[in-house]
Amino acid sequence: MKRHSFCERENCLFFLLTVVLLVSCRKPPSEDKGQPSATSNDTSARYGYVDAAGKIAIAPQFDYAYSFSEELAVVEMGKQYFYINKVGKVILGPFKDASDFSHGLARVKIVDKYGYIDKTGKTVIQPQFDDASDFKDGLACVKLGDKKGYIDTTGVWVIEHHFEWATSFDEGLAGIRANGKWGYIDKKGDIVIDPQFDEARGFSEGLAHVRNREGLVYIDKSGRTAVKSELDDIVSHKFSEGLTKVVSPGHALQTVKDGKWVTVSATGDKYGYMNTKGEVVISPQFEFAGDFSEGLACVKIGGKYGFVDKVGSVVIEAQFEDVFDGEFSEGMVAVKHSGKWGFIDKAGKFVVEPQFDWVGRFREGMAVVKK
8 A cells, every 4th residue: 555645545445444454555456477577678667765865765666665764665666565775776576575674574466375484585484364463572573364463573483363353562552353342451461451453553752542432532451542632523544743633623613694604604523632631732723733743733824734842832834735744854844835745854944855745754764766
């Protein structure tokens, strides 16, 4: 699945993608077994990489490309998946599906099953799973048949597959679903928060976003409601740098004209921020808002995107048409200006001038670009 730019997508996806972390994050390839050249002249293959100075590090040549992880990156060519190094050389593949390296292992699909390889391409865990996640906190959530469980980096079952659904571990706990309700287990497989929630997210900064009888709230690791908002709706699925987004719903004013009710004024939803005590510290005032990263958060003002600090002061003027992910990474964030994408620093200065049709975020010193 290709990543999209920041904007209002989070608001509509939250309820549809509550905790679905095991679905493959890449587009399904065809059965074509041919191995294309890494220097293909196909004009439709236009994804490459830039370095932090904005210099083209790997020329645009791939059908699609993903961020680097542990010095390797997944690229698509001919509807198959390969791994390249930081000079753009294909060193592993092809695979029917592939993911980032984590804990020295990467999830790949061979024929119709998932397994794990190391950086030499050696199969460490044989393809046997119907679905699988990347390793996180030393464990990977995998699906065998219609049940899910957890394995370690040697492929040994640590928590047997008997859950109807499960997520990756975050801060020592993972979400599991039983009889249609969500709860949490620890890394021994013991249930520490009984299944009781209609929706649930992973833990971040000691709190998890769930839906219970009170509505959308945050719970602590004992399952107790720790944070809720009395006047505003919580819209973010996590705390980031001590803050989470809240929204004040918009409203419309109507009057009777010619015997009919007509709207005379209307206000859209307004976004602000709340701390871990449930206190609104930045009043709802923005047309949209993102999570904080590296001390700043992306907000929408007057139809344009800019950035605010943790007291709500505008640090970078709202002037951009779009912002990729809305989060800084390695001191930069991708923004769209005059129809093209580039990168700015935390002072709002362009480090890489707008020139690309699409970009990703910086990771390990490189960012994906389309040109």
